[in-house]
Amino acid sequence: MKGQAVMKCTEIIAQDHAVLRRGLDILERMVHVMEKGERIEIFDIRTVLKFLRLFGDTYHQSMEEKVLYPVLLNASTQKDVIHHLLREHGEERDLVTAIEDALNPKHGIGFVTSSRQLIQLLRSHLDMEDAVFQDIADRLLSKEEDEVIASEFTTHQAYSDTYSTFARLERKYAPRPRETFLELDRRAHA
Numbered sequence: 001m002k003g004q005a006v007m008k009c010t011e012i013i014a015q016d017h018a019v020l021r022r023g024l025d026i027l028e029r030m031v032h033v034m035e036k037g038e039r040i041e042i043f044d045i046r047t048v049l050k051f052l053r054l055f056g057d058t059y060h061q062s063m064e065e066k067v068l069y070p071v072l073l074n075a076s077t078q079k080d081v082i083h084h085l086l087r088e089h090g091e092e093r094d095l096v097t098a099i100e101d102a103l104n105p106k107h108g109i110g111f112v113t114s115s116r117q118l119i120q121l122l123r124s125h126l127d128m129e130d131a132v133f134q135d136i137a138d139r140l141l142s143k144e145e146d147e148v149i150a151s152e153f154t155t156h157q158a159y160s161d162t163y164s165t166f167a168r169l170e171r172k173y174a175p176r177p178r179e180t181f182l183e184l185d186r187r188a189h190a
Contacts, residue, residue, distance in 0.1 A: 029173035
């Protein structure tokens with residue numbers, strides 16, 4: 001691909017994090033709507049949960065765990081921070097499961113509580129990863145290591161069918177979307 005700028009792995013991860021934050025914005029808005037006593041569609045919640053499972057876990061966290069974290073653990077002296085981030089991935093999965101479980105008996109309190117915990121944990125986690133990855137990657141990854149990690153992320157990027165519904169959810173639950181997925185996709189493949 002001559003002439004095409006190669007993205008650093010931290011840039012790809014930051015883009016993924018921006019997409020995940022947008023999903024959290026929608027989930028948070030759903031919680032607000034529900035707390036005001038208004039109804040939210042179960043289908044909409046399931047769509048956000050599907051997005052968090054497919055994009056957030058199956059693709060993004062999986063790639064971090066299989067490709068990025070092992071390299072960082074090898075290169076960094078900050079192993080405790082990386083192990084902490086890995087533990088949080090498990091906590092995030094558990095919270096998504098708790099939200100799904102709250103939907104089956106339509107347990108609104110469980111949905112709100114688990115959603116709030118997930119939103120807080122995942123936002124904090126993404127912020128920590130942004131800071132840690134940037135610092136460690138800039139200092140410790142060779143250009144070749146960075147390119148391998150970036151290539152793995154790009155090769156395995158999962159653009160699930162939930163994207164087509166995501167814009168609808170942003171319009172419905174989030175007052176002003178920052179960027180559409182189509183724009184993110186165009187920018188990622190430019």
